[in-house]
Amino acid sequence: MLLYSTAAVVFCIVVNCMHVESQASLPLPSLSLHPSVNANDIEMFSTVKLLCAIPDKAPFPVAVFVSRADDPAENPEPWPKLQRADTIPFPIVMKPGMEGAYICWYKSTKTKENSGLSSPVDLFINSIPKPLMFLLPSPIFPVGGSYIAQCETPVNEIRNITLSFYERQLPLSPGNENFTFIGSRFLLPGEWGAKINQTNVVKSVEIACRMEVFYKGRVFQSTSNPMKAIPDELPAHLYSSTRKSMSCAGYLLLRVKEDWTPICFQNKYTNNEKDLANIVCREVNCGHALTWNTYTTDSMNALATPRCTGKENRIAECPIYNPKDCEKKLLHVICSGALPPPKLSVKDHGSGPWVYIKPKESATLICTLESHSMETNEWIYLTITYKGQELTSSRTSSDITGNIWSIEYALPSDKREGEFACFARLSSKNSNSVHIYIYDPPSTGAIAAAVITTLAGAAILICMCIFRTSEEVERIEPAVAVPSSSIEISQPVMVRRLLCC
Numbered sequence: 001m002l003l004y005s006t007a008a009v010v011f012c013i014v015v016n017c018m019h020v021e022s023q024a025s026l027p028l029p030s031l032s033l034h035p036s037v038n039a040n041d042i043e044m045f046s047t048v049k050l051l052c053a054i055p056d057k058a059p060f061p062v063a064v065f066v067s068r069a070d071d072p073a074e075n076p077e078p079w080p081k082l083q084r085a086d087t088i089p090f091p092i093v094m095k096p097g098m099e100g101a102y103i104c105w106y107k108s109t110k111t112k113e114n115s116g117l118s119s120p121v122d123l124f125i126n127s128i129p130k131p132l133m134f135l136l137p138s139p140i141f142p143v144g145g146s147y148i149a150q151c152e153t154p155v156n157e158i159r160n161i162t163l164s165f166y167e168r169q170l171p172l173s174p175g176n177e178n179f180t181f182i183g184s185r186f187l188l189p190g191e192w193g194a195k196i197n198q199t200n201v202v203k204s205v206e207i208a209c210r211m212e213v214f215y216k217g218r219v220f221q222s223t224s225n226p227m228k229a230i231p232d233e234l235p236a237h238l239y240s241s242t243r244k245s246m247s248c249a250g251y252l253l254l255r256v257k258e259d260w261t262p263i264c265f266q267n268k269y270t271n272n273e274k275d276l277a278n279i280v281c282r283e284v285n286c287g288h289a290l291t292w293n294t295y296t297t298d299s300m301n302a303l304a305t306p307r308c309t310g311k312e313n314r315i316a317e318c319p320i321y322n323p324k325d326c327e328k329k330l331l332h333v334i335c336s337g338a339l340p341p342p343k344l345s346v347k348d349h350g351s352g353p354w355v356y357i358k359p360k361e362s363a364t365l366i367c368t369l370e371s372h373s374m375e376t377n378e379w380i381y382l383t384i385t386y387k388g389q390e391l392t393s394s395r396t397s398s399d400i401t402g403n404i405w406s407i408e409y410a411l412p413s414d415k416r417e418g419e420f421a422c423f424a425r426l427s428s429k430n431s432n433s434v435h436i437y438i439y440d441p442p443s444t445g446a447i448a449a450a451v452i453t454t455l456a457g458a459a460i461l462i463c464m465c466i467f468r469t470s471e472e473v474e475r476i477e478p479a480v481a482v483p484s485s486s487i488e489i490s491q492p493v494m495v496r497r498l499l500c501c
Helices: 004-018 021-025 273-283 444-466
Strands: 030-033 048-052 060-066 079-082 087-091 101-108 121-123 132-136 141-144 145-152 159-167 180-186 193-201 205-215 218-223 228-231 235-239 251-256 259-261 263-265 290-296 325-334 345-346 356-358 364-370 380-386 390-394 404-410 418-424 433-440
Touching: 030 101, 030 444, 048 101, 060 087, 060 380, 079 087, 132 205, 132 228, 141 145, 145 159, 145 205, 145 228, 145 263, 159 193, 180 193, 193 228, 228 251, 235 273, 251 273, 263 273, 273 290, 273 325, 364 380, 364 418, 380 404, 433 444
Parallel strands: 141 228, 356 433
Antiparallel strands: 030 048, 048 087, 060 079, 060 101, 101 121, 132 145, 145 193, 159 180, 159 205, 205 218, 205 228, 235 251, 251 259, 251 325, 263 325, 290 325, 345 364, 364 404, 380 390, 380 418, 418 433
16 A cells, blocks of 8 residues: 555656646645545445545636546546536545545646646555345245345455355354354356255244455455344234224234234235235135225334235245335235124114014114224215115214214105115125015904904804714614525615714
């Protein structure tokens, strides 16, 4: 580094001495590092900002240039036509071969005069970027599943790289904090990463990757951020702020160890929300999804993105990916199990399938939905139908218990007989049907006369049966005495009396 600095100073002196004498009257610019740059920790392939300050007495407008001190050629894209004194930033990408001393100067766009060169600023690489670590398809997977630990170089231009894998068991315990070596690979030209496959995983581990680079006789090392590989059952449930028990409506959460976490979504997988909604409804035994909506949140750590086909029975059966670009969202789902069929009844007549009312009797229908899954502050539309056509619809909230939603409807005189039903607006199944019939009962006097007539007829019939001639017995006429050769035996004649008609 000292040789670089000495050479740069000598070169600058030589170049400045070669300037014509008229240029010596132009004030010199100054070059420095941006305050955010640590000269002792310049990372390979990082962007370093150099600041070239142009003094007040420069012959404005001027063009400003920055270059390596050993090649002070004008930049192909200089800062053009600076009108007044200012500090101009020049970003330098610290690729291999870009190390050395840098200078800046300016040129008057009117007189074409060049200023002298600024004092040099040395730029040298002191570190390398961290390697990129991935667990595929996700750091979260079912117990007994598998994953791939993949380590990649952050940029492709780095050469002479060795990648090594390390792991440690979780949870950490005294004496178990250190990582143990798994394996390593030296990357050949054209290679950009290494991976290891782990199968039938039942214990949680933390994995890290170390990158070692040999550069200009020096060895640089950097280590990735460790990643946790967590096998779990990944049960899902729908969380409701007002329901303490398991619910058929709420926010989708997956349990990882003892923590319930939301899902992380990628924007390009918009249809995934519908698949997830239907799968979680099946998983919690709540039928199918009626509605689903997403809400962005920053309150909880989001889990990786499940990519489901919609045919799975559990979310844990879906491949779970850990995307780079995702949104922390809560998925709110209402399953069909949250809306059981409502119950339709006629006030003061019950909910039987057949209800009879008098011609001038009023009738009021009551549609009632009972749900222990819906949010207590949820509004539901209840609709009553008459012969399959909508009769009335009303938006209603739950009662004081938080479990009952209901509406009442007084039937008009022209729609008091027929089949009625009701349903909830969230595509629930229809309620039971109620058939209402109108009948006109006879008066009390007519009913009494009919009863008396019936009793009198029965009494007459009984008397006829009792006083009829007593039962006749069988009789057989004796045969006349004739010779045995002409004896004829006849059939007896049976005569009987019907005792009771």
